[in-house]
Amino acid sequence: MSMMDGFLTALVIGPVFIHPEKWMWHIVGDHEKRAFIGTKAQ
Secondary structure (H helix, E strand, O other): OHHHHHHHHHHHHOOOOOOHHHHHHHHHOHHHHHHHOOOOOO
């Protein structure tokens, strides 16, 4: 949960929104990225 709090804080402070596609895989890892490929969410 603290990562999400940090993300929300950065949104308030920072002038630029970074889409989750750019940063999410660095946090959750490549295994989850491979599981995500081919889903409707893609």
